[in-house]
Amino acid sequence: xxxxxxxxxxxxxxxxxxxxxxxxxxxxxxxxxxxxxxxxxxxxxxxxxxxxxxxxxxxxxxxxxxxxxxxxxxxxxxxxxxxxxxxxxxxxxxxxxxxxxxxxxxxxxxxxxxxx
Numbered sequence: 001x002x003x004x005x006x007x008x009x010x011x012x013x014x015x016x017x018x019x020x021x022x023x024x025x026x027x028x029x030x031x032x033x034x035x036x037x038x039x040x041x042x043x044x045x046x047x048x049x050x051x052x053x054x055x056x057x058x059x060x061x062x063x064x065x066x067x068x069x070x071x072x073x074x075x076x077x078x079x080x081x082x083x084x085x086x087x088x089x090x091x092x093x094x095x096x097x098x099x100x101x102x103x104x105x106x107x108x109x110x111x112x113x114x115x116x
Contacts (some may be wrong), residue, residue, distance in 0.1 A: 002047065003059050004044040004046060004047075005047070006081065008044045008046075008047055008048070008049065009044050010050045011044075011049055012042045012043065012044040013042075014050075015042040015049055015064075016041060016042045016114060019041070021041070021062070021092065021098070022063050022065070022094035022095075022097040022098055023041075023051055023063050025097055025098065025101050026052065026063060026104065026105070027039075027041050027062075029101055029102070029105045030052055030061075030108075032104065034085075034105050034106075034109045035109040035112070035113055037054055037056060037057070037109055037112050038054065038055065038056065039052050039053065039054050039061075039064075040053045040054075040055070041053075045082065045085070045087070045095060046081070046082075046083065046085065048078055048081075050062065050082075051063050051112075054108075054112055057088060057112040057115050057116075058086055058087050058088060058113065059087070059088040059089075059090060059108075059111070059112055059115075060082060060087050060088065060089045060090070061090050061091075061092065061096050062075075062089065062090070062091045062092070063092055063093075063097060063110055064091050064092065064094060065094040065101065073113060075091075078094075079091075082097070088111075088115075090111065091106060092104050092108075111115055
């Protein structure tokens with residue numbers, strides 16, 4: 001049985017072409033496999049699309065812009081479903097990515113390496 005619909009896969013492909021500036025900045029670093037960790041961008045998971053996904057750790061990294069201040073309940077429901085499926089969800093503020101992308105990458109990679 002297919003876990004992810006064709007529509008979600010199509011949406012993920014579109015989102016790869018329309019990433020926000022903080023997502024682009026973070027992807028430029030994550031695609032280099034920091035700490036030997038592989039990441040995917042705009043990865044479909046069920047009915048959702050994760051900003052970034054590290055399959056080795058089943059970790060989803062979400063970049064939250066200002067719009068997320070107004071969708072707290074929706075994000076909580078989404079995170080709950082993802083955690084229920086065994087994923088680790090890490091949310092980082094877009095402003096933190098813009099301020100110090102290397103610190104964000106370092107923090108995410110440390111979490112993954114600590115879980116090995």
